[in-house]
Amino acid sequence: MLDRLILNANIYTLDSRQPRASALAIHRDRILAVGGDDLRALAGPDTQIDDLGGAMLLPGLVDAHMHWLWTSMNLQRIDLMDVAPKQAAVERVRLAAQRSTPNEWLLGYGWAQGRWPDGAFPSAADLDPISPANPVFLRARSGHAAWINTAALRSAGISANTPNPPGGEIQRDPSGQPTGILFENAINLVSERIPAPSLDSVADAMRAAQKLAWQQGLTGFHDFDDQDAFEGLQVLRANGELGLRVLKNINKAYIEHAFGLRVRFGFGDDWLRIGALKLFADGALGSRTAAMIEPYSGEPQNRGIVVVDKEEMAELVPQASRAGLPTTIHAIGDRAVHDVLDVFEAVRAEEAALGIGRSARRHRVEHVQLIHPDDVGRLAALDLIASMQPIHATADYPMADAFWGARSEYSYNARMQLDRGTRVAFGSDSPVEPFNPLLGIHAAVTRRRADGSPGPDGWYPQARLTMDETLRGYTQGPAYAAGTEDRLGKLAPGFLADVTAFDRDLYAIDPDEILNVHAIGTMTGGQWRYRK
Secondary structure, eight states: OOOEEEESOEEEOOOTTSOEESEEEEETTEEEEEESGGGGGGOOTTOEEEEOTTOEEEEOEEEEEEOHHHHHHHTTSEEOTTOOSHHHHHHHHHHHHHHOOTTOOEEEEEEOGGGSTTOOOOOHHHHTTTOSSSOEEEEETTSSEEEEOHHHHHHHTOOTTOOOOTTEEEEEOTTSOEEEEEEEGGGHHHHTTSOOOOHHHHHHHHHHHHHHHHHTTEEEEEEOOOHHHHHHHHHHHHTTOOOSEEEEEEEGGGHHHHHHHTOOTTOBOSSEEEEEEEEEOBOOTTTTOSOOSSOBTTBTTOOOOBSSOHHHHHHHHHHHHHTTOOEEEEEOSHHHHHHHHHHHHHHHHHHHHHTOOGGGSOOEEEEOOBOOGGGTTHHHHTTOEEEEOHHHHHHHHHHHHHHHGGGGGGBSOHHHHHHTTOEEEEOOOBTSSOOOHHHHHHHHHHOOOTTOTTOTTOSSGGGOOOHHHHHHHTTHHHHHHTTOTTTSSSOOTTSBOOEEEESSOTTTSOGGGGGGOOEEEEEETTEEEEEO
16 A cells, blocks of 8 residues: 655665655655656545645755764854854853842853954953852853853862863963863863753753754764763654664773663664764864864964874774774864774774674764875775765854865865765754754865855865765765665655755756755654644
């Protein structure tokens, strides 16, 4: 029996055997047939028929790098995204402080000092007059720095005598006093003091975020948050409310638990499944903590911060591989990328000796924001997945030009990886950037911001991608990374009925028009989760 028939659609299947179609026949959660009006013959009296009026239909778009709990909870926090100058951010905190109860933590996200006129880091002194009693914790847009007030420093017991934790730094003034800025692992000194949200509030926040994700055309994502995110996702799954396909990666703090439970890659179901061990090799460009081979331009003493050193990665990655888990490693600076590639090269040699095929361990490098010219071809040679975020290129290019200079030619460059045969998977790094995939698609194809900067040809225009390459990065790339390429990533008989519908044909329009396109339908498992 046919449950649903989609007709009059402009379908791009991404299946080489049948690239174009106008109709899909769906039984339960699977595609039964792909074709044209001839599929009407399959319809019965109870078949739901959807006429899409010529709308573009694609395999469901997946965000391959998202912080789901962080994204969900930020919907309820002080929004500092794109707020400039610093005084405007302080004013938002002041308004939140007026509404707060005594000793309540004020939490916010999104500030970026690089987008302020003077480019200087803020300090506790900016926050103390407006919130002397309430502790304030404001995470930077990159996620790799935090801005706190004196009450928060006091809560965590941070003083001039507090040492920097491994892989972190407490910024200090010339007299040695903490300024109120924390980098990398030092953030945990304060974040661990913040009361954890209840499971009910986590699940509620995720329900709201899921609706927004459907409205943007997303049918799934790969998550990089901690155990609270996993628990919230499990609640939605148990209640039958999870309508996005989720690959859940395991952060370093919990890997020993995974080893003890003998959890392996792919454990779970098509809604929620286990992914890889997640490590951080370094920080980020925005906080200038990405680990560099040569110093940052204008900062001769700064080569960034190594968060997990090469020796520890060389112990953990093969251990995970032997336990049946691939590894995905955050690497932004060229030193971090180089060290990660060295580690994966050794692990691939061990896997070969053990008879473990490369497709059995789908190792990833997250971000690959700056790569040394000598390392460009190594991801393809080692069959690693380049998990990249096209929108970072257009968001970050002024900082890259300022602090990496001519090295920027080798930054944010998926073109270099695709040309060498590397598998790529695209995402947003939400909430660092919005999870609307059209923003990433536009950035990949044009290398320009919405306002047209830095010019008509884009930033390093030789790095632009074709529309087809880009859409495969949001469909087939994530499917392969999740081990679900046999049922997701294209529209073909037997595949899961996950589709994204747009009101215009992305292949046919001028790239300048991409940001005027809208998602008008999102389906997972044969059910419309969003229709406009």
